Amino acid sequence: MSTDYVIETVALTRRYGSRFALDHLDLNIPRGRIHAIVGANGAGKSTLFRVLLGFLPPSSGEARILGQDSRHLTPDVRGRIGFVNEEHTLPGWMKVSAVTAMQQHHYPRWNQQAFDSVIGHYHVLPEQKVGQLSRGERAGFNLALALAQAPELLVLDEPTLGLDVVAKRAFLESLLYSNAADDITVVYCSHQMEEIERVADNLIILERGQLKNMSAPDDFRDRVSYWVADIPFKGPEPEIVPGLLELQRIDGLQHYLVLDQDEDFAEFLRACGARSVQSMPVSLDRAVNGFLAKNHAAPMASAGVA
Incomplete structure (x- = not known):
């Protein structure tokens, strides 16, 4: 399969008993731009991410991310993937400065300018403990860490879920206007259509584990x-x-x-x-x-x- 795509699946299938979470899914997401994945509950979005990131094996078919089989991701490939989920899970007992230093150590391509440009949208202080941050501040801190690691692919899984209007706006502006995001392919999963309309270049609709649409959002709306x-x-x-x-x-x-x-x-x-x-x-x-x-x-x- 070609590496012109950051994500490639061929007849990708994942079953839970007799139920198909992914049903022979063929999906090719090209490099560059922001790609939004939407679908009703049970469409297979979360299962797709778990398979692609190597947390769950497929029942059959193929899945590749950044050109590598998702079942055998190397540390190098994992280091080229940024991931922000809805929980914004970070060690609550650590200080912001300590978490940042730990990430700097693990990611040799660390981009301090990218980190600073995102964290500047939030009132996050280095001496604060992560557990003291609001949900919106944790979301911004998580995004800053992900962009600073200079990933080729940034996966955002419901990153603004549970955030208030102000925090959502700050998160989206951080994503859209960060210089670090210019060379990153973003795969963005959300149920907020106003967000999708604002940020996405490509709209991917999944239903019952199958691809139902891939087009520009405006093109789909015109249909x-x-x-x-x-x-x-x-x-x-x-x-x-x-x-x-x-x-x-x-x-x-x-x-x-x-x-x-x-x-x-x-x-x-x-x-x-x-x-x-x-x-x-x-x-x-x-x-x-x-x-x-x-x-x-x-x-x-x-x-x-x-």
Whole structure:
């Protein structure tokens, strides 16, 4: 497999009994940019990360990270991967200065300028113990450590989960405006669509362990359209509505969220008796959630991104 990709999987499968967490997944993530991975609960995101980082063996198939088989990662390759998870697990009994010194010792490519540029967004003092830091401060400290090790690949697994609005903003600005991030490939897993919309160049959607989409976020959003129709009776059965993701009846109007439909969809609704049809704007959050709901459960269900 080519090293033009930071992550490569071929028919990657991971089972838990009879259930597939990863179902013959083929995924190639190219070097550079920020790649966001989203999916409903149980989509396989956490399992994918555990397999890629060598914490969990695949049941079958292949997984490579930075060109090396994930089952046999060398210390050198591990040193080229930065990882920040939702727990921001750091030794709470140690001082910030001691943790920083320990990381400097372990990573010979340590970039002090990168560390300083990120930690400057937070009120973190060297003499503080990690256990005294707020959740947002720990998140920023963790990101500063990860970027300072000068990784080729930075994996962020729900890094802003549980942070307040101010802490989230500081984290994202630290990520976006750090000079160290310019040459790093970032794989970012989050259920916050406003974050994805702000930071991601590439949107990867997983569902039931399979790849369902890989495109620019704007390109995916453009595939989803929202129509409001005034139909004086029940309207067409959902089974015959082309590309239907979601249908709601609100105040006597039919609201359709559909995939890969153009102006011909308005003509379809008129042919079904609509007296008026109006196209409405669609947010990335609405588009992704509608798509996941359709793929994860029944068309009328609503699913959150996780």
